[in-house]
Amino acid sequence: MQVNVRYFASLREALGPQEPVVLPAGSTVGQLRALLQDRSPAHAERLDRDRAVRAALNQQMCDETAVLTDGAEVAFFPPVTGG
Amino acid sequence: MLTAPQTPLPRAPSRVAIQAADFDLSAEVAALRAGDDGVGAVASFIGTVRDHHGAKSAEAGKSGQAGEVSAMELEHYPGMTESAIEAMIDEAARRFDIRAARVVHRVGRLLPGEQIVLVLVTSAHRGAAFQACEFLMDYLKTQAPFWKKETTPAGARWVDARASDDAALARWGITSSNA
Numbered sequence: 281m282q283v284n285v286r287y288f289a290s291l292r293e294a295l296g297p298q299e300p301v302v303l304p305a306g307s308t309v310g311q312l313r314a315l316l317q318d319r320s321p322a323h324a325e326r327l328d329r330d331r332a333v334r335a336a337l338n339q340q341m342c343d344e345t346a347v348l349t350d351g352a353e354v355a356f357f358p359p360v361t362g363g
Numbered sequence: 364m365l366t367a368p369q370t371p372l373p374r375a376p377s378r379v380a381i382q383a384a385d386f387d388l389s390a391e392v393a394a395l396r397a398g399d400d401g402v403g404a405v406a407s408f409i410g411t412v413r414d415h416h417g418a419k420s421a422e423a424g425k426s427g428q429a430g431e432v433s434a435m436e437l438e439h440y441p442g443m444t445e446s447a448i449e450a451m452i453d454e455a456a457r458r459f460d461i462r463a464a465r466v467v468h469r470v471g472r473l474l475p476g477e478q479i480v481l482v483l484v485t486s487a488h489r490g491a492a493f494q495a496c497e498f499l500m501d502y503l504k505t506q507a508p509f510w511k512k513e514t515t516p517a518g519a520r521w522v523d524a525r526a527s528d529d530a531a532l533a534r535w536g537i538t539s540s541n542a
Contacts, residue, residue, distance in 0.1 A: 286440075288438060288440055288508065289438055289510035289512070289521055290510075292438075332524070332542070336440070336443060339440070339442055339443035339446060340443075341447070341506065355443070355508075357440070357508065358510065358521065358524070359523075359524030359541045359542050360504075360507060360510065360524065361509065361510050361511045361521075361522045361523070362437070362439070362479075362480070362503060362504065362508075362509025362510070363410050363479070363480050363500060363503050363504040363509070
């Protein structure tokens with residue numbers, strides 16, 4: 281299956297606004313994050329386990345156990361700082 | 364209504380606006396109250412761009428300068444930001460006896476002193492309006508996808524999330540691990 285990954289704020293600056301990712305059906309957000317880390321040194325650094333990275337699945341905040349479906353929109357971004 | 368305007372005005376304002384333009388508190392209050400005789404209280408909160416963030420940094424300490432933020436850039440997640448705030452207003456309406464609520468949040472480039480965010484709540488009695496206004500702001504700080512980037516003499520930097528904002532939301536019984 282394929283999902284569209286979007287990045288915001290510092291992650292967008294480092295990795296670009298979005299990229300398609302093909303991965304096994306039933307994968308989780310956490311598995312996607314791990315897979316993305318292999319894409320480039322910048323990915324490895326920005327999506328490292330030690331970094332505070334938030335995720336959203338189809339525009340809803342989620343945790344890394346969330347299960348992906350084909351065509352899903354997944355976003356990774358730093359902790360939010362609005363208001 | 365006795366007279367119909369030439370161009371229909373949005374009599375029931377949308378509950379969420381994400382916009383580059385500034386907002387006018389009086390106009391927003393008037394629009395939210397319009398046509399609702401049951402309103403007995405209006406509470407509002409406005410957040411503005413501070414100019415003293417740099418004074419706390421190590422660099423500012425060395426240079427002895429305060430007022431280091433020359434501009435701020437606000438980014439959001441179009442679509443998700445709006446729906447996340449809509450859900451927050453739904454939750455506020457479940458928890459508090461309010462009549463209406465509206466949130467306006469600016470994005471793009473903002474200068475020190477400019478308005479960033481408006482939370483507006485109407486209710487029959489003041490308690491619900493005060494509480495819902497604070498609740499919405501606490502919720503927004505940790506759960507709405509916005510990101511601030513400050514421009515300082517030392518360069519641009521993304522603002523760090525604060526654990527105290529998670530603690531503020533925890534007062535309402537909502538666990539947040541944003542920061």
